[in-house]
Structure formats: structure tokens, C-alpha cells
Amino acid sequence: MQVGLRGSDLELLTTYAQDLAERIRQVPGSTDVDISSSEEEPEIIVKVDPLRASAMGLDSTSVGKVVEMAFLGKSTSNSFTIGDNDYDIIVQLDAAHRRDINDVANLRVSNTEGKFVRLGDVADVYFSSGPTRIDREDRQRQIVVYANTVGITPGDLIQKIQTEMIPDMNMQVGYRYKMIGQADTMAKAFSEIAKAVILAIIMIYMVLAAEFESFMQPLVIMMSLPFAIIGAVLGLMVAGQTANMMSLIGFTMLLGLVTKNAILLVDYANQARAKGMPLREALREACALRIRPIFMTTLSTILGMLPIALGLGAGAELRQSMGVVLVGGLTTSTLLTLVVVPLLYLLSEEWKEKHLHKS
Numbered sequence: 001m002q003v004g005l006r007g008s009d010l011e012l013l014t015t016y017a018q019d020l021a022e023r024i025r026q027v028p029g030s031t032d033v034d035i036s037s038s039e040e041e042p043e044i045i046v047k048v049d050p051l052r053a054s055a056m057g058l059d060s061t062s063v064g065k066v067v068e069m070a071f072l073g074k075s076t077s078n079s080f081t082i083g084d085n086d087y088d089i090i091v092q093l094d095a096a097h098r099r100d101i102n103d104v105a106n107l108r109v110s111n112t113e114g115k116f117v118r119l120g121d122v123a124d125v126y127f128s129s130g131p132t133r134i135d136r137e138d139r140q141r142q143i144v145v146y147a148n149t150v151g152i153t154p155g156d157l158i159q160k161i162q163t164e165m166i167p168d169m170n171m172q173v174g175y176r177y178k179m180i181g182q183a184d185t186m187a188k189a190f191s192e193i194a195k196a197v198i199l200a201i202i203m204i205y206m207v208l209a210a211e212f213e214s215f216m217q218p219l220v221i222m223m224s225l226p227f228a229i230i231g232a233v234l235g236l237m238v239a240g241q242t243a244n245m246m247s248l249i250g251f252t253m254l255l256g257l258v259t260k261n262a263i264l265l266v267d268y269a270n271q272a273r274a275k276g277m278p279l280r281e282a283l284r285e286a287c288a289l290r291i292r293p294i295f296m297t298t299l300s301t302i303l304g305m306l307p308i309a310l311g312l313g314a315g316a317e318l319r320q321s322m323g324v325v326l327v328g329g330l331t332t333s334t335l336l337t338l339v340v341v342p343l344l345y346l347l348s349e350e351w352k353e354k355h356l357h358k359s
Contacts, residue, residue, distance in 0.1 A: 001146070001147045001148070001157055001158060001181070001182065001183050002145070002179070002180045002182065002183060002184075003020065003145045003161060003178075003180070003183075004137060004144050004145075004177065004178045004179075005017050005143050005176075005177050006137060006138065006140040006141065006142045006177070006178065007141060007171075007172075007174055007175035008140065008141065008174060009141075010131065010134065010143075012172070012175070013142075013175070014143060016143075016169060017035045017036075017143040017144075017145050018035065020145050020161075020165060020166075020169065021033050021034070021035050021145050021147075023165045023168075023169075024147050024157070024161070027152075027157060028152070029149050029150055029151040029152035029157070030147050030149060030150075030152075030157060031147070031149070031150050032146065032147060032148040033145070034145075034147075035144065035145050036135060036143055036144035036145075036146070040129040040130055040131055041129060041131075042127060042128075042129050043127075043128055044104055044125065044126070044128075045124075045125070045126055045127075045128045046063070046104065046119070046123050046124075047123055047124045047126075048060045048063050048064075048123040049123060049124065052121065052122045052123075053122040053123070056111055056121070057111035057112040057113055057117075058109060058111050058122055062109070062111075063109055063119065063122070063123065066107070067104070067119070069091055069092070070092065070093045070098065070107055071092070071093065071098050071104070073091065073092035074091050074092070075088045075089070075090050076088075076089045076090070076091060093107075101125060101126075104119065104125050105119055105120035106118060106120065107119040109122075144180065144181075153242050154183065154186075155186075155242070155243075158179060158183055162179075186244075186245075189245055190248065193245075193248040193251075197248075197251060197252055197255065200252055200255045200256070201222070201225070201255060204256065204259060205219075208221055208263075212266070212267075212270070216348050216352065217266055217270075217345075220262070220266065220345050220348055221262040221263055221266055221341070222259060222262075223262075223340060223341060223344055224258045224261065224262045224333050224337040224340075225255060225258060227258075227332050227333045227336040227337065227340070228254050228258040228329035228330070228332065228333035229251070229254075229329065230332055231328040231329045231330070231331055231332025231333060232247075232250070232251060232254060232324075232326075232329035233328075234328055235309075235324045235325060235327060235329070235331075236321065236324055236325065236328070238328075239309070239324045241320060241324050242321065243321075244321055246318060246320075246321045246322040247321035247322055247324070250321065250322035250323070250324075250329075251325055251329075253322075253326060254326060254329040254330070254333075257301065257326070257329075258329060258330065258334075260297065261294045261298065261333070261341075262337055262341045265286050265287065265290050265337075265341055265342060265345070266286075266341070266345060268285075268286040268289065268290050269283050269285075269286040279346065279349055279353075280346065283342050283345060283346055286342075287338065287342055291338065294334065294338070298334045301326070302326075302327050302330055302331065305323045305326045305327050305330075306323070306327065307323075309323030309324045309326070309327045310323075
């Protein structure tokens with residue numbers, strides 16, 4: 001789990017990050033809490049005074065280039081050739097003249113008139129400390145707070161951070177947070193899966209409406225979907241699994257599998273009624289004759305998914321939640337579909353017949 005804190009002032013960001021890290025440490029189940037800001041290291045600060053520099057014919061840019069060349073070195077456009085080898089020529093002060101802060105202050109900088117000015121006369125040179133690395137995201141400085149979880153899900157910790165910790169920190173205007181890394185990837189994946197589920201439901205309805213040439217009967221068939229979701233959630237709770245990417249894929253697969261049983265019942269009842277059989281008698285016959293193929297096909301699917309649901313085999317832990325979702329959803333939807341779908345079919349068809357007679 002990673003939380004990125006973003007803003008302009010690095011010191012204030014560090015304070016916020018340390019505060020958030022301390023709050024996360026207080027949550028039972030959080031572990032390995034750390035922040036991304038590195039330890040500060042000593043450095044020499046050269047702060048150019050604009051008034052003094054301007055009076056001497058200098059500016060910050062020219063001073064910065066001279067300091068960089070003197071202490072870090074700068075490659076020239078020329079090279080030195082020995083035999084078949086070319087060597088870059090780097091201009092830099094001798095090591096004996098770049099040992100301490102006095103060497104920096106005594107550095108001579110040439111102005112626009114060709115005169116040399118002592119750096120210490122136009123700038124404040126002093127010791128300080130600063131970070132060795134500054135991370136940026138979306139053109140803002142960023143510090144990342146890291147944490148792992150043991151005994152709780154990352155989702156629970158993320159929810160606590162978003163709903164309790166961040167609001168309590170009362171960060172200043174211009175400072176914000178964003179879940180990054182695995183948390184951000186999971187959120188985007190969940191969003192895409194949700195879109196896929198909605199699209200699957202729409203496609204199932206369109207196919208059933210075209211097949212049965214009815215707008216009502218597809219709704220009756222699709223009433224088996226809520227029972228599948230109930231069983232899938234119960235299965236995850238009993239097995240101690242979480243709602244992850246594999247379980248969401250299982251949910252999407254479940255949408256197509258659970259409608260099969262209702263289709264068998266409704267289709268046979270429609271065929272029986274087309275032969276002149278009364279509604280209730282056709283429904284009773286459909287339930288009696290279709291219960292065997294419904295149980296056989298569902299049982300074969302459940303047995304095929306059991307090794308995955310039980311986590312058997314190498315790497316099965318990754319796919320276990322998908323198997324649990326399918327087994328739980330198919331079990332409850334099959335049992336409840338045999339009761340609820342015939343009842344809804346009966347009510348909808350009787351309502352349709354009543355209104356047809358009135359019209």
C-alpha cells in the first residue's frame with residue numbers, strides 16, 4: 001500500500017508524511033511502515049544576493065555556471081587524442097582548491113566587464129543539509145508513505161486512511177494525497193471490471209430478449225443473478241478470501257453461467273404452452289423434467305471448480321478466490337432459481353394474460 005503526498009514545500013511534506021506514517025503504525029495489522037524521503041546530507045549553500053550581484057555586473061545564472069564548472073567539472077567541445085583513443089577535456093578546479101567552504105567563498109567569477117569578483121562578496125555561502133533526491137509527480141514534489149498489512153486487508157487500511165487519517169491531518173490548501181502503486185492499480189482494475197459486469201448484464205438481456213422475443217421473460221431469467229451474487233459473497237466470507245482481481249473475474253463468469261438454469265425452465269415452459277398446455281401445468285412439467293439436467297450440469301461445473309476453490313496444486317492460491325466465487329454462486333443460484341424463477345414466471349405471465357384479456 002502506497003500513499004503519495006504532494007505539495008510545494010518539501011519540509012512541510014516531510015512533516016505530513018511522518019505524521020501519516022505514525023498514524024498508520026497505530027493501526028493493528030499494519031507493518032513495515034516507512035516514507036520515501038531519504039536522509040538529509042550536509043551541503044554547502046550558495047545564495048546569490050541580487051542587489052550585490054547586479055552592482056558587480058553578475059547574475060544568478062552566470063554565477064551558477066561558474067560554480068558548477070569549478071566544482072563539478074564541465075566537458076568542453078574539444079577532445080584530446082592519444083593514438084586511436086579520444087578523451088574528453090573537462091575543465092575543473094584542482095582538487096587542492098575545492099576542499100572546504102573557504103574554497104567556495106574565495107572562488108573568482110568574471111563579470112560582463114571581464115573583471116573577477118570574489119563569490120563570497122556577492123553571495124552568502126554557508127553549511128546546511130538537504131535531501132539527496134526529490135521525487136516529483138504531476139509537476140509537484142511528492143513523498144510516498146509505504147505500508148504492508150498482516151491480518152487485515154489492504155482495502156481496510158486504505159479506507160481508514162481515506163476516511164479517518166487524511167481528514168484529521170487537515171493539510172493546507174495546495175497539498176493533497178493520492179493512492180499510488182498497487183492501491184491505484186487495484187482501484188483502476190475494479191473500475192474496469194465494474195464496467196465489464198454492467199456491459200455483460202446488458203448483453204445478456206439483449207441476447208435473451210432476441211431469443212425469447214419478449215422484454216419480460218429475460219428479466220425473469222435474470223432474477224437468478226442476485227442469488228448468485230449472494231452465494232459468491234457468502235463463499236468468500238466462509239473461505240476467508242478477499243474481493244480481488246480473480247474473484248471479480250469469477251463474478252463476471254458467474255453472470256453467464258447462472259442464467260443457464262432459468263433458461264432451461266422458461267424455454268421448456270414456453271414450448272409446452274405453445275402446444276396448448278395451461279400455464280400452471282406447463283410450469284409444473286418444466287420443473288419436473290428440467291430439474292435433472294439442471295442439477296447434472298451445475299454439479300459437473302461445481303466439481304470441476306472444486307480443486308481451484310480448495311487451493312489444490314501449485315499456484316492455486318492465486319486462483320482460489322475465483323473458484324470460491326463460482327462454487328458459491330452456482331450453489332445458491334441453482335437452489336433458489338428452482339423456487340423463485342418459476343414463481344416470477346407464473347406471476348408475470350398471469351399479469352400479461354390478465355391485461356391482454358382486458359385490452
